[in-house]
Amino acid sequence: MESSSTATARHTCLKLEIPSTDPLFVKGTWFDTHFHLSVTDGLRAWLCNATEEEVQERAAQWDQPVAEYIELAERYLGFQQPGSVYRFVDAGDDHKRLSWTFEREGTKLEWRWKFQPSYDSRKITAGILDFLMDANINLSMLIRRILQEEVVRKTQSFEKLKLEAEKCLEQSERFTNEKMEFESEIYAQFLGVLNSKKAKLRELRDQLSKQEIAGKASVDEEESTDKTESYHSGSNAEESEEEAEKNITSSSKDIPAGRDRGRKRATRK
Numbered sequence: 001m002e003s004s005s006t007a008t009a010r011h012t013c014l015k016l017e018i019p020s021t022d023p024l025f026v027k028g029t030w031f032d033t034h035f036h037l038s039v040t041d042g043l044r045a046w047l048c049n050a051t052e053e054e055v056q057e058r059a060a061q062w063d064q065p066v067a068e069y070i071e072l073a074e075r076y077l078g079f080q081q082p083g084s085v086y087r088f089v090d091a092g093d094d095h096k097r098l099s100w101t102f103e104r105e106g107t108k109l110e111w112r113w114k115f116q117p118s119y120d121s122r123k124i125t126a127g128i129l130d131f132l133m134d135a136n137i138n139l140s141m142l143i144r145r146i147l148q149e150e151v152v153r154k155t156q157s158f159e160k161l162k163l164e165a166e167k168c169l170e171q172s173e174r175f176t177n178e179k180m181e182f183e184s185e186i187y188a189q190f191l192g193v194l195n196s197k198k199a200k201l202r203e204l205r206d207q208l209s210k211q212e213i214a215g216k217a218s219v220d221e222e223e224s225t226d227k228t229e230s231y232h233s234g235s236n237a238e239e240s241e242e243e244a245e246k247n248i249t250s251s252s253k254d255i256p257a258g259r260d261r262g263r264k265r266a267t268r269k
Helices: 054-059 068-076 121-266
Strands: 001-003 011-015 024-030 035-040 045-050 086-092 094-105 107-117
Touching: 011 054, 011 068, 011 121, 024 068, 024 121, 035 068, 035 094, 035 107, 035 121, 045 054, 045 094, 054 068, 068 094
Parallel strands: none
Antiparallel strands: 001 011, 011 024, 024 035, 035 045, 045 107, 086 094, 094 107
């Protein structure tokens, strides 16, 4: 099915496939109050011109407004509806009857319209083929335009994404450079503090080493002084002992002589 529209009419063309028959092409021209139908099997053609009076009569029979009746007919003859049973049968005198079924409020109904044979089947068939070709060209142009618009839209979207990607890359490089500069500055400051701490530690270590050396020298000097004093004290003690022994010895020598004198004196008495 292909459709186009003008200022006063809508056009449809349906490839109708009915079991056990060759495909049919049904072209419809739809107005607000009436419609025209033409059917061809490729060799013969049939026509149905539904006047305003006929449409009003049919719509009244089905308790429908004219606009609703035409809208429903256009729906079923513009597109082959699933579930609908289509027939195109003989109606006598080379006439044909096109019918289709639909459901309304749970009831299956059937609409039928009678077609008369065309006096110029070739012209009707050629007109339907021309309409299909024009519709195909228009559809191709529409598809091409849609594709072109889609390509343009995709291209614009791609360019936009590319620009955003370049901005993101530039921003990432700037962030990387700023990070490297920040890290270099922080490392330089850290190394300065670290070297200062190391120098301070070396200074403290040297001072501690000097204090340890000075303390050790003082201890050695004190020990040497103690040893010297101990040596002099020992010598004096030995000398005192020797002098004491000498005194004792001399005293011992003197004591017997005195005793002898005493004894001698006692004898004289």
